[in-house]
Amino acid sequence: NAGVTQTPKFRVLKTGQSMTLLCAQDMNHEYMYWYRQDPGMGLRLIHYSVGEGTTAKGEVPDGYNVSRLKKQNFLLGLESAAPSQTSVYFCASSYVADTDTQYFGPGTRLTVL
Amino acid sequence: GDSVTQMEGPVTLSEEAFLTINCTYTATGYPSLFWYVQYPGEGLQLLLKATKADDKGSNKGFEATYRKETTSFHLEKGSVQVSDSAVYFCALTAMGSGGSYIPTFGRGTSLIVHP
Numbered sequence: 001n002a003g004v005t006q007t008p009k010f011r012v013l014k015t016g017q018s019m020t021l022l023c024a025q026d027m028n029h030e031y032m033y034w035y036r037q038d039p040g041m042g043l044r045l046i047h048y049s050v051g052e053g054t055t056a057k058g059e060v061p062d063g064y065n066v067s068r069l070k071k072q073n074f075l076l077g078l079e080s081a082a083p084s085q086t087s088v089y090f091c092a093s094s095y096v097a098d099t100d101t102q103y104f105g106p107g108t109r110l111t112v113l
Numbered sequence: 114g115d116s117v118t119q120m121e122g123p124v125t126l127s128e129e130a131f132l133t134i135n136c137t138y139t140a141t142g143y144p145s146l147f148w149y150v151q152y153p154g155e156g157l158q159l160l161l162k163a164t165k166a167d168d169k170g171s172n173k174g175f176e177a178t179y180r181k182e183t184t185s186f187h188l189e190k191g192s193v194q195v196s197d198s199a200v201y202f203c204a205l206t207a208m209g210s211g212g213s214y215i216p217t218f219g220r221g222t223s224l225i226v227h228p
Contacts, residue, residue, distance in 0.1 A: 004156075033216065042202065042220035043157075050213050058215070090156055097214035098206055099145045099164040104156035 002026055006091050006105035013081045013112045021076040021108050023091030031094045032074040033058075033102065034066060036087040043090065049074055050097065081112045115140040119203050119219035126193055126226050134188040134222045136177075136203035144207035146170075146179050146186040151200045151221070160188075160201070198226045 007022045023032065030051050035043040045058030047066040055066045063085060065077045074093075078085060088109050092102040120135040138144065145164040149157040161170030166181035175190045186203060200221045209215040 035218075040220060043218040045216060048213075048215075056211065056213065092157075097216075098208070099162075101147070101159040101162065102149075102157075102216065104149075104158065106156050 004091055004093055004103050004105040006089075006108050008108060009106065010109050011111070013078075013110065015082060015112060017081050018077070018079050019081065019110075020078075021089055021091075021110075023074045023076070023093075023105060025072055025074075025093040025103070027093065027095070027103065028071070029093035029095050029103070030071075031097045031100075032068065033092045033094075034064070034074065034076045035090045035092065036060065036085075037090060037107075038087050046076065046089075081110075083112045086110060086112045115144070115205060115207050115215070115217045117203050117205055117217055117219035119201075119222050122200075122221075122223035124222060124224050126224070128195055128226055128228055129192045130226075132188070132190040132193045132197075132224070134201055134203075134224070136186045136188065136219060138184050138186065138203075138205050138217075140184075140205055140207040140217075142208055143181075144205040146177070147204040147206075148175070148177055148186070148188050149202045149204060149218075151202065153199075157202060193224070193226045195226045195228055198224055200224070 034046040049068040052071040091105040094100040147162045148160040161172040163170040163179035203219040
């Protein structure tokens with residue numbers, strides 16, 4: 001039981017490049033989330049999904065796109081990376097949304113030059 | 114919108130000292146409340162939670178009580194250890210305008226415990 005895994009762990013991009021971050025969970029969770037963590041800002045929700053085939057915007061969605069084609073995977077895309085997107089990105093999942101624990105991945109550290 | 118406010122850190126304590134990290138929230142309806150802990154270089158993990166008013170969550174010597182009248186969920190531990198050094202996040206989930214439950218996190222409080 002791997003829990004929540006994220007790929008890659010580290011990445012350096014140049015401004016304008018694109019990339020996709022992959023999140024996978026093996027707990028059959030319905031809900032999945034993408035956050036970014038910046039110093040002094042805590043965790044901010046980028047996008048989330050309430051089930052396979054669904055996505056919704058969170059607090060800071062601009063510059064990101066997501067897809068949930070399979071229940072176990074949640075992809076976060078940056079079409080044209082900007083230095084302001086330098087951050088640590090965390091994926092999380094939960095079985096239900098209101099009272100359930102979120103299980104977090106180990107994070108992806110992204111630097112945009 | 115919903116929000117969570119935590120005391121700013123870092124909080125620096127000596128081993129065996131008493132710990133309090135304050136957390137207050139604003140939310141419509143009846144949110145569930147959580148404390149998560151993040152050790153260096155890792156993702157967050159649940160420390161404790163409470164899903165209704167007056168519930169007390171507890172784990173590993175940490176406690177927090179859901180106080181609806183003061184909209185608070187303060188984290189306490191009677192005797193901290195060096196191994197408790199980490200960043201602590203208060204969080205809530207509440208129903209958003211679209212009918213889905215949305216999580217909101219505080220900014221985190223760093224705890225440093227000296228031997």
